[in-house]
Amino acid sequence: MYNISQIREDFPILSRTVYGKPLVYLDNAATTQKPLCVLDAMRGEYLSVNANVHRGVHWMSQQATDLHEAARETVRRFVNAKSAAEVVFTRGTTESLNLVASSFAEGFMREGDEVIVSAAEHHSNIVPWQLQAQRRGIVLKVIPVDDGGMLQTGRLESLITPRTKIVSVGHVSNVMGTINPVREIISIAHAHGIPVMVDGAQSVPHFRVDVQELDCDFLAFSGHKVYGPTGIGVLYGKEEWLDRLPPYQGGGEMIERVSFEKTTFERPPLKFEAGTPDYVGTHGLAAALDYVSALGMDNIEAHEQALTRYALEQLCSVPGIRFFGCSPGTEARHDAVISFLVGNIHPMDLGTLLDQLGIAVRTGHHCAQPLMDRFGIPGTVRASFALYNTKEEVDMLVEGIRRVVAMF
């Protein structure tokens, strides 16, 4: 049973007020709130076994190392990787994407080689490749999006050339919530022998993502968007790729033997984890993944889908509302994010006035300026849902928007 009031008790912050109004937190695509079990796990580690991992002979270091490596196994299970060696801990999606862009370009791309991204990417899946374009002369190509915000996957085949070395696409748009057909993209790319990196920042928190089923070569996601702590994230990579990629950063942990003549590196995943890892963060992330697993990703997905459908239906009645990438009837290709504008009310004004009512939404370009350019708008208002949001909160959002519209 999905008992929403019981679930909300696990997130004490949800019962706080803002400006004397009950908080309605609808900015979950930016970051999610944390259940007590995550905070308890991290506090427990600091209180009982805090010690640096991987290098100590002493008891506490071994305990901390066990927790850290157990977290890796939890992530492995969560995304169904073949082996825990395929799970690299990073600071988040952004670092995972930078790692792949940097190491892949260094290892496998020469001037004139091409990477394909999409027009709906978050900046963190554009700028790291642009940095490589500046440094190595590689070329970015872009899968366009249609007026409904869907990737024009049919165009992918014609973008691929013998110089295409990798495709890097988002699984779910953080602006529109559109679910991209990554399975299809991966099949097309693999038919040409091209690996695919998937930005899972907005998919992993909302539905079951199975890396073996998808057959993606890399997957990135952030702990803080899936009810875990900030500053910890994951890069999944197929073992054969992680073995071949050059290291990203150098330092302790990632080496096998160092001398001034020659340094050899650890095997993955440690090869990509220079320095002291955020071992308390990994333990917190594991607690978060255990929490959502216990609720059931399928139950979370069903709850969020129903809520999104309800929100779209209710929002339709707001005069002058215009949706981006979603509308009633497109829910099957759509996740827990709704982006909209109302009449010619500036998104910032709408967001600020909703804030006064205790309703937290996101406004602006959502780190996807090329997509804003595609639609010819400066930004949108975005409401994004999580496992703990309720229909009553949707009603408050709709009522809040109506009040703002009436003011204008």
Ligand code: PMP
């Ligand atoms: N990709 C997408 C689709 C995102 O939504 C975000 C966060 N808004 C990121 C990447 C970057 O994630 P982080 O800031 O946690 O590294």
